[in-house]
Amino acid sequence: MRFEQFLIDNAAAHAAKTALITDRKRLRYDEFDRLSSQLAASLSRNGVKRNDRVLVFMDNCWEAAVSIFAVLKAGATFSPINSSTKADKLAYIIGDCEAAAILTQAKLMPVVGDARALAGDAMLFVASTAAPNGQVPAGATAFDTCLEGEPQPVVHGGIDVDLAMLIYTSGSTGRPKGVMMTHRNIDAASGSITTYLRNQHDDIILNVLPLAFDYGLYQLLMAVRLGATLVLEKSFAFPHAIFERIREEGVTGFPLVPTMAAMILQMRDLEPGFLPSLRYLSNTAAALPPAHIARLRELFPGARLYSMYGLTECKRCTYLPPEELDRRPGSVGIAIPNTEAFVVDDEGKRVPPGVPGELVIRGPHVMQGYWRNDASTERMLRPGPHPWEKVLYTGDLFQADAEGFLYFVGRKDDIIKTRGEKVAPKEVETVLHSHPGIAEAVVLGVPDPVLGHAIAALVVRSDQTLSDKDIIRHCSRHLEDFMVPKVVEFRIELPKTDTGKVSRRLAAETMEPAE
Structure with a gap:
């Protein structure tokens, strides 16, 4: 099904339950559903059509979460853009995907203005009622204005193989590429991840990672899928404030990246078990060093630690079951549920255990390709074991042990x-x-x-x-x-x-x- 249906269904079943907690607002599921429907109707009235691309250029705020689901309800494709993105890169993205709209914040209007001057106009909304001078910036529509009136469902005729999101890679080499993901792709990825994390509808997940980063974005998507609660913070710049938030809200899930783990492990005043509500920690973006894994487990004895590996082109590839940490602390585990992961040589033939080669991923969460970039798509998506499919060549070197557990060796070009x-x-x-x-x-x-x-x-x-x-x-x-x-x-x-x-x-x- 289309992914916005999870929000609609949970709003009907658990209307009064808290869906989203931010520093400025708490939204119940019925409020989240209503606001996103109102914004979707406004987008539709202003010309956004099925399969149009809409940029969500915001930091971690309630407006960003509402905007993502509003775009889906309008039948369009959302593209989350990091709030630190500069005008030239934003202009490139606007032109590359031919954005029909930009949902942004007043504080980011100077960047948007410069980008629009470079790329040409796109329809624009601003996610604050006014700029610092008390006026809505020229050429923008106030976000609050878009939330007025009774929400009317947008009849767009979309299906689950339509593009749900277009995520631009960081562009560390050359221009950023737009990773195309359908509703079916994100349904498969989020369902697999919530299965092995053992997520439940009463989970309270804290996210400090940008919603423009797919690891951060999926915390929102998975919470809505489950009918769980997401605590959305802007950053991990002040760890003690985040720890206090975890205690206040009874947070059960805490996704990390290695730089956050390094910050935590440098703090000398933390006692083991100081965050007793945590049920699990997860890590991706890069592998945690085994020494850091050991020290995190000492600090969080009551939490399961999931070491994982993934890339934007398929969201998640592998996870290490926490019970395997003692035996294989350097492994990133096995394929996530409903996925196949295997290692091949330069000719695409599977290699035996202990032999390094390129990791290949086969599953329903593999991207459709890069937006209007056939050459890059063909390098990553190649014929699979069966004539009807393409599989993802990750560009990363791995080796497997005799039991099939995978170990990251490095990027092929590193x-x-x-x-x-x-x-x-x-x-x-x-x-x-x-x-x-x-x-x-x-x-x-x-x-x-x-x-x-x-x-x-x-x-x-x-x-x-x-x-x-x-x-x-x-x-x-x-x-x-x-x-x-x-x-x-x-x-x-x-x-x-x-x-x-x-x-x-x-x-x-x-x-x-x-x-």
Whole structure:
């Protein structure tokens, strides 16, 4: 079915239940349903049609959540855009998907104005009643105006193979690409994830990740699917305030990324079990180092910890059942329910256990392709085991153990060749993260006239007395000689993408040039 039906059904069954909690507003399911229907009707009256693309350019706020479901109810396709996006990138996205509308906030109007000047006009709504000067910006319609009147269902004739969302990748190399996901895709992904997380309708999930990041977005989608409650926060900049929020609301689920885990583990005043309501923690975006997994389990003894792997092109690929953490702390697990994951060589043939190769994903949550980008689509979606299907080639190197549990090796294009040997940065980073004085680390190759490339490590210290020689000695005890970093540089923080993931590309750009 179309995904907005989950909101409609839960509003009918649990009208008074709290659906969404933000710093400014709490919405019951019936309120959430009514507001999104009112906005959908307004979008329709103003020309938004079935399968049109509508940008949701907002931070984490109640208006963003309402906007996403309003776009779906209007029969259109939503595209969540990170609120930190600059005008030139926004202009590119507007032009690339031919956006019919932009739902935004008054504080982001200068960026939208500049983008529209570059890309040409799109219909525009603003998610605040007024700009700071008390006036609705020129060319915009006040969000509150769109929520007036009785909600009338929009009859659009859409079905579940229509595009539900278009998510633009971060664009770390070249222009961002729009990942096309149908209602059927997100139904399959959200159903699989809520199954292995053992989510329930009485879960209270806290999300600090941007709704423009698919990991953050799915917290909203999964909560609405279940009829659960989502506590939506703007960031993890003030962890103690977030912890207090978890206690106040009785939060049961807390999705993390590795940078958040690193922040938590640097805090010295936390006692094990200090957030007793938590039932589970989850991690994706990048693999958690085994040392961080062990310390998180000590801090949250009553919570199940799910180590996961995924990518925007299929949302989620694998998860490690928490009962396997002791035996396989370095694994990202097995395929999620109703999914097949396998490792192949350069010719597309499956490889035996222990042999690295590219991970391939087969399942109903695999994207339809990249928006108007056939060349990139053909690189990622290739013929599968059966004549009727395409499967997703992830571009990531994995190997499986004898029981089929998967281990991330690295990006195919991240592999460093040094002294004639191949080095996966992830393997070196795991050793670095095992040192108690290191909070975060990223490894990359830098040109070297003798070695071809030398191994370099950028490190954030939690122990300021730690020296580069200490780190090299630590690595020498755990790694083969050719894998030991030759260069160690200290940083106050590591460069990250908009989604909070450490960026190897940006890290390379900050390296000091070799003498």
